[in-house]
Amino acid sequence: MNREQSESSLTVLPGPVVVQCRPYVIPPKPKFIDLPLGNTERVIVSEEEAETLNSILSKFDANSIVGYPNSSELQQLLAERLEVLPDRVLVTAGADEALERALESVLGPGRELIVTSPTFEMIPIYARLAGGNVRQIPWLDGAYPVDGVLEAVGADTAVIAVVTPNNPTGAVVSLVDIQRIALAVPHILILVDMAYSEFADVNLTGDLLNHPNVVMTRSLSKAWGMPGLRVGYAVGDAQVISWMRRAGGPYTISGLSLSIAEERIRQGEESIGVYVQRVRAERSKLTTLISELGGRPLPSQANFVLARFENARWVRDGLAGLGIGSRSFSDNEELKHTLRISCPGDQSAFARLEHAFKAVLNPEAILFDLDGVLADVSASYRMSIIETAKSFGVSITVDDISAIKARGNANNDWQVTQRLLLDHGLALSLAEVIGRFESLYQGTETEPGLRATETLLVERPWLELLGRRYSLAVVTGRPRRDAERFLHDNGIRDLFAALVCMEDAELKPSPMPVRLALRHLGVTRAWMLGDTPDDLVAARAAGVVPVGVAPPGEVLESAKNTLIEAGAACVLEKTEQLMEKLK
Template sequence: SCAVALEAVRDEAGLGRTVAQVRSERERLTAQLRGHGWRVLPSEANFILARSSRSVWLRDALAGLGIAVRDFPGNEHLADALRITCPANETDFARLTHAIDAALAPEAVLLDLDGVLADVSRSYRRAIVETAAAYGVEITAQDIARAKALGNANNDWILTQRLLAQRGIDRPLAEVTERFERIYQGTDDNPGLRMTETLIGDRAALERLRARTRLAIVTGRPRFDAQRFLEEQGIADCFEQVIALEDGPSKPDPAPVRCALERMGVSRAWMVGDTPDDMRSARAAGVVPVGIPAPNDTREEAERTLFASGAARVLRSLDELLEVLPS
């Protein structure tokens, strides 16, 4: 308001500190972006105008991390430009500069497993349906998709128990988990649904990605199940780390993403996932969230859900990631 602005002007000492802070931030931000190969125009304002062929990606990545910058759609003279404001606050400035470095120079890409590398539409999701049926309850694939879209649904055992409870069947988690696992893992007489799982894409796509950056898995699966899938598909050696259920709280908590960063010894990364929990976990950890719909998801609906959860981009395949990864 005008009153607040007037009071700020009267506080000459405070105004001087703010001006000095903005000047310092402007100089550091200019140096940072020039270090990434951007053209930064001279500025005496509380913002800079920076230009690069990667401006659209940086705009999207920063938005995924909750930071707004101004672009100039429809202006052919500024099509590659971003206006980035200096926040005049050291904490906010550190967040901004970290986000820029994470977007433009990631040290690693973290991948969710189910729905990104493993097609689980006939395994984990079918196991939810069949576990519910064992209790006389009908749950559809659409019910599961809606529950996943709401978030806090990374653990399929807990999700199954929750869906049952919503339909009047209140059973202990240990009991639900045991039934689920018999269906998923199988028995001596009956192969489990896990046998239906297939690799999304191929090893060659992962090798192309690994040639550009370091890779890790961040999944809600138990470690044994995750490692077994990677080994059976012949891709285990593509990943430096596998963060699994046993490593701490599940997504959307940022803990598993932070665990991956710590174990890899990096601070700048992107996270690719197919659910809102993946996007929220990445964003909370300061990692650029990138969405990719699972094979059987309706693309338009999945895109809306992922963008609403903070996705910087929603891809069709991992190969599209190569288009925005730095060379």
């Protein structure tokens, strides 16, 4: 049973530091995004690695979760790999806890953290929660501002945080710069976050172990692909590690996570190396591709690329329309024109990402649904549905039609009519429905049908202008006779190099008619304008950017919401607004 709670019932006040801190928020993933590359964890595990992980999981039973966890075996294993004594290693609940403990160990009221900006946003949050002050030095691209960092050091500075490769930029800090800082301020803790170090050109760990005021944090979430376990670690001077042990609870990682991580490290070294090499190759290709398409990628040695775009929001939305997630930073002044895209480390997924970028930023063709996009059918097809139902004694409204269209699989208006009648308790054969529908729509020799009310929603000169830049096609669920007649009667048939109709392929939401149009045009990259979820689903499945158009005669906001929920990259109020997006 859910109980409603009044906001005014709570009289307890939060601490002032909590009030000042913004929560770390992961943007929600729309249901139509199936390749989420906006975050930085692995999203695809190879069959071989899946077998390894399943084999590891099969070894555990109820005894694995009975009793308090003990991290000593994993601590010993990590120490051996790092060639240090175990007392220099602390196993933590992800690298996040290692960062938090390190900052808790040395910060407090009157003490200060120096960190660059932008960077991993939890570092300043942890520092403030520890009671410390935060001073941020700008570093978006170019060389690490080592002089600026050292000049910022004051009497209150207790810790300097260095993230390399940096998140969200992917930039790296050289060994020389970190050593220079460590030697210049031996009384200050140098906290080096190396969550993405496996993807970097140089591993700094061995050299930095020689500096007593340097603590490094590492993660098994990124290259190792186990973010769900929440396992990371810190390595540094034994005394600093002992402080960090005191700065948190003794049992922060589950026993099952510890055991799985240990087995994974013993078995997974080779597969991790293969994955890292794939990511590095993809990162190079993605950087080149974005440059060729007019973006400005920043040099990266992480598993992602951050790039500036003239219209970053559209690139984000266009990729999302094709089912690919990316990370935007619209609320960050430094990053509001950028996107971060992670490399999937998978050949098929990366090919899809390449195609999506090309389709969004360099389309070869524009495909149009006919009804509601080129033709106003609010008084023809939709009225034919209403009048057909009425002739059988059933009252159907425009809202009823919009609702059934929104549910999908509604590209055939004869079948839509039949389904609506059935919803009202009247079961008729499709032949009966078609006969009545067509008599109303087509008309007779003495009485014009409802098709006579159809009007063109765009001007021929607009289509001509569009056709000078792109190949044009129509993909419709109409019978060919009706589609050809409308296009000819309105003087625009010659502008379309391809016309795919009901008789040519399975109806939308199947991608088949969209793919057929691409083949007829001889192109692979396109946008498609449609006014129903079926249009958008078909386009996305065919690798075509889905652009929604609010159909005439419907409530605008309701129509927009329906199309956005179906995965439209954007929704146009009128078809001719397309030109603004293409700019």
